[in-house]
Amino acid sequence: MRFQLTEDQRALKAGVRELLGRRFGREALRAAVDAPGRLDRELWRALGDAGFFALRLPEADAGVGLGLPEADAGVGLGLPEAVLAFEEAGRALLPGPLVATHLAAGRVPGAATGETVVTAVDGELVEWLEAADVALGEVAGAVPLRSVDPLTPLHRTPVDASGRAPDPVAALLTAAEQLGTAVRVQELAVQHARTREQFGQPVGAFQAVQHLCADLLVRTETARVAVYAAAVTADPADIAAARLLADEAAVRGARDCLQVHGGMGFTWEADVHLHLKRAWVRARRGGGGTESEELLAARLVA
Missing domain, CATH: 1.20.140.10 (Butyryl-CoA Dehydrogenase, subunit A, domain 3)
Structure with missing residues (x-):
């Protein structure tokens, strides 16, 4: 990616901003604040339909050759495009385990399409544990914490994985x-x-x-x-x-x-x-x- 974005990259960035502005504007943000811990599954599936989680997965034809199910075929873009999409998600304060679900696409069935919400242990913390369908890492005995962020419920796990090299x-x-x-x-x-x-x-x-x-x-x-x-x-x-x-x-x-x-x-x-x-x-x-x-x-x- 050049520092001057290509036309396609600008279109991707604008498209994600438009989608989030339409589906997660200030009214929806405030509704989420008033209902802490509740993940909007409809919005999550809309992100999946837009290819947010499958941006870096191979497209349908290439995905078949890699053993990916057709439902989890991706958009076929790269890390620069994923960065642009996540920048817009951060700008909108979009809640949910976005990074974990994106990284699980192609490995956890339904993650790419937004049907499955995936979270993962990060050090001794895990985000959105109760709302997730799949948790990657040791979460047995995890206890809830009072999160400073009303839009990010947290749990502490008994096993501290902070010594592992981060992805x-x-x-x-x-x-x-x-x-x-x-x-x-x-x-x-x-x-x-x-x-x-x-x-x-x-x-x-x-x-x-x-x-x-x-x-x-x-x-x-x-x-x-x-x-x-x-x-x-x-x-x-x-x-x-x-x-x-x-x-x-x-x-x-x-x-x-x-x-x-x-x-x-x-x-x-x-x-x-x-x-x-x-x-x-x-x-x-x-x-x-x-x-x-x-x-x-x-x-x-x-």
């Missing part, structure tokens, strides 16, 4: 979701800065707010370049760098967006806190934080 594709797709959150909080901050007035002028006229919005833009675009590049190379070190930058862009971006909003940003009615909480939860997934730092350090030493 680099899972780490990259999580980075893409974080990039989507960074994009969205930047949009929200700029929109508020342009429309909210204090002392007879938009708050965006004040230098402190301008600096916050500028920092949001720089972090987002830096993360975008890193995530898109890692999608092309699929190199573990590139993915680790992209993950660190995307986690920072999402978490710090959401915090800065909240500051731009001022006191109203802390209210339940504003969406800013939902983006911050989701960014916190994603940052705990495998392949982020210390794991990425150690991988990069080992590469530099080598």
Whole structure:
């Protein structure tokens, strides 16, 4: 993927955004917040029909040769296109074990079509355990946790798998979701800065707010370049760098967006806190934080 997206890639990105805007707009987002733990199966199947989970599976003809059932035949695209789709999912705050189900497509029957919801143990945590049809990893004896994110129910497993090497594709797709959150909080901050007035002028006229919005833009675009590049190379070190930058862009971006909003940003009615909480939860997934730092350090030493 070149850094200038192809026409097909732009069409894919726009198509996913249009689908999510139609099926998971703000009203649906707020309904999901009011019903924590309930996964919208109709939306999940709509994602399957659109090819979201099967983007990287071979197309029908090629899939037969690989032993895939016809129902699980895919779209035949690559990792760069999956990154674009997951970026839009992150921007929309789409709930559910998206990464686990995407990675299970072609291996777990029904995952590619959205008929089967798949989750997986990540370290000692597992997301959406009670709503999932299939859980990959040791989940016996898992206990529910009080999740900071109302849209991501969590369980802690008795077996800590954090010492295992994280799946680099899972780490990259999580980075893409974080990039989507960074994009969205930047949009929200700029929109508020342009429309909210204090002392007879938009708050965006004040230098402190301008600096916050500028920092949001720089972090987002830096993360975008890193995530898109890692999608092309699929190199573990590139993915680790992209993950660190995307986690920072999402978490710090959401915090800065909240500051731009001022006191109203802390209210339940504003969406800013939902983006911050989701960014916190994603940052705990495998392949982020210390794991990425150690991988990069080992590469530099080598």
